Amino acid sequence: MPDGTLPTTNLLPLSALPAVPSLPIVGAVPWLHHREGFMAKMLELAERYRHVGAIRVPMPGGREPIFVGNVSLAKDLCDEARFEKVLDGPLVHIRDFAGDGLFTAHGYEDNWHKANRILSPGFSSTSIERYYPAMTESLEALVAYWSARSGEGPVEVVADMTKLTLDTISLAGFDYRFSSFSSPELHPFLKALGRTLQESIDVLMRPPLVAPLFSRHRTRYFSDIDAMFALVDEVIRERKGRPRDTWPKDFLSLMLAEVDPKTGAGLSDENIRYQILTFLVAGHETTAGLLSFAFHELARNAELFTRERAEVDRGLPTTGMPTMKEVMSLDLTKRVLSEALRLWPTVPAVTRAAKEDTTLGGKYFVPKGQAFGLLVNATHRDPAVWPSPAAFDPDRFLPEVAKDRPAAAYKPFGVGKRACTGKHFALVEATLCLAVVVRDFDFDDPGPLVLAPTVSPKPRDFRLSVRPRRR
Numbered sequence: 164m165p166d167g168t169l170p171t172t173n174l175l176p177l178s179a180l181p182a183v184p185s186l187p188i189v190g191a192v193p194w195l196h197h198r199e200g201f202m203a204k205m206l207e208l209a210e211r212y213r214h215v216g217a218i219r220v221p222m223p224g225g226r227e228p229i230f231v232g233n234v235s236l237a238k239d240l241c242d243e244a245r246f247e248k249v250l251d252g253p254l255v256h257i258r259d260f261a262g263d264g265l266f267t268a269h270g271y272e273d274n275w276h277k278a279n280r281i282l283s284p285g286f287s288s289t290s291i292e293r294y295y296p297a298m299t300e301s302l303e304a305l306v307a308y309w310s311a312r313s314g315e316g317p318v319e320v321v322a323d324m325t326k327l328t329l330d331t332i333s334l335a336g337f338d339y340r341f342s343s344f345s346s347p348e349l350h351p352f353l354k355a356l357g358r359t360l361q362e363s364i365d366v367l368m369r370p371p372l373v374a375p376l377f378s379r380h381r382t383r384y385f386s387d388i389d390a391m392f393a394l395v396d397e398v399i400r401e402r403k404g405r406p407r408d409t410w411p412k413d414f415l416s417l418m419l420a421e422v423d424p425k426t427g428a429g430l431s432d433e434n435i436r437y438q439i440l441t442f443l444v445a446g447h448e449t450t451a452g453l454l455s456f457a458f459h460e461l462a463r464n465a466e467l468f469t470r471e472r473a474e475v476d477r478g479l480p481t482t483g484m485p486t487m488k489e490v491m492s493l494d495l496t497k498r499v500l501s502e503a504l505r506l507w508p509t510v511p512a513v514t515r516a517a518k519e520d521t522t523l524g525g526k527y528f529v530p531k532g533q534a535f536g537l538l539v540n541a542t543h544r545d546p547a548v549w550p551s552p553a554a555f556d557p558d559r560f561l562p563e564v565a566k567d568r569p570a571a572a573y574k575p576f577g578v579g580k581r582a583c584t585g586k587h588f589a590l591v592e593a594t595l596c597l598a599v600v601v602r603d604f605d606f607d608d609p610g611p612l613v614l615a616p617t618v619s620p621k622p623r624d625f626r627l628s629v630r631p632r633r634r
């Protein structure tokens with residue numbers, strides 16, 4: 164029942180919201196196909212129902228999340244007093260391998276609070292400097308690879324950004340060199356990680372009745388998970404066997420050495436394994452996608468590219484890796500990334516649920532526990548807040564332009580206390596890569612941007628002719 168603070172009359176039930184058509188067993192699945200993937204379909208629906216702001220989407224198995232796609236209703240979902248993150252959709256399955264790591268822990272689990280206290284200081288904007296050498300080392304391999312390949316046709320931007328971000332996060336995370344640019348094939352661990360992530364999404368579209376037909380997928384999935392656990396556990400065991408004064412400055416050392424300021428307890432080995440897999444899962448595709456979108460936009464916009472290169476030429480030395488301070492002084496470069504995350508958020512939705520009976524938009528009654536998808540890809544294009552939303556314009560993020568915008572209008576890193584731990588890490592890594600590549604390479608226009616239907620959106624078939632810059 165609504166509590167005494169809720170208006171008791173004139174509230175509509177959520178069933179009054181528009182719904183995607185559905186059938187028994189398969190839910191709305193037959194209506195959700197889109198060549199650019201599920202999230203592109205949700206964006207299309209959100210734009211069609213922008214005036215309402217929310218749509219019901221019956222899923223196979225009976226779940227019926229409500230997807231919110233305008234800023235007015237997003238303000239409610241971002242209210243931490245009334246809504247919280249819940250594990251719904253793919254997160255339930257990602258938990259099979261990320262366990263009670265930060266990303267897939269329930270908000271009520273002690274291990275979330277403990278790991279949040281232990282790890283947050285190590286991810287603050289001032290702590291990132293210790294991981295900067297891992298970023299420059301991985302980027303040097305990309306730059307060498309692109310330089311050596313010039314004249315051999317275009318590069319595969321998404322694949323190469325994925326290699327870059329995986330190499331960076333595994334080096335900063337647990338001092339492990341996958342050396343992706345000097346290996347002919349992706350490391351088996353990284354292949355297993357890619358397959359497992361894809362399966363955690365695919366399984367959502369499978370009605371329970373047909374699940375037995377996919378038993379081979381499931382067997383593969385669990386053996387991939389076992390293989391990933393084995394590698395990470397071995398890295399942890401190896402580290403613990405070495406004298407502490409020889410430990411590298413990575414996240415693993417931090418996790419093994421630090422204790423919770425509140426309880427004095429450290430993280431268990433099992434939880435550390437989950438945190439490492441969490442950093443790998445949460446910390447590579449998202450940044451790889453961000454960089455890919457930013458390069459796509461720059462390559463299609465000669466005027467913006469010229470401005471961007473002028474900033475980089477002013478702020479960076481002409482060769483070699485810049486310092487972190489030089490990189491973080493590049494304001495336009497940072498705005499290009501902010502704008503790429505607005506137009507092409509690489510986490511296109513987050514899940515929120517009502518903590519108590521409440522209301523949505525002052526109009527609908529929301530029972531405790533009701534799950535919502537907050538469509539960040541749609542709120543980031545709400546014309547009520549963003550003029551000419553489809554245009555790529557980094558100057559939207561100039562402080563004087565941004566100052567009156569509601570906070571709920573821009574959430575590429577999630578909401579409230581469950582927002583991204585790796586935000587500063589990702590932004591330093593991406594700003595460095597964007598700046599150095601713009602400094603050192605010329606590119607051709609790749610043509611229009613189409614999304615690939617992947618877990619985290621990416622530009623589809625993004626091949627780019629890159630040539631070392633002639634000075």
Ligand code: MNH
Pocket residue numbers: 248265266267279332441442445446447449450453509510513514574575576577578580581582583584585586588589
């Ligand atoms: Mn990241 C949570 C976006 C890079 C580690 N991240 C989130 C959430 C979003 C997000 C959105 C909230 C998800 C949810 O509500 O369910 N993250 C990004 C984006 C980038 C990114 C757009 C890059 C661009 N994230 C990174 C990197 C790391 C990382 C890099 C690690 C080094 N992210 C996390 C962790 C969480 C998270 C850990 C979970 C935080 C928590 O719930 O306490």
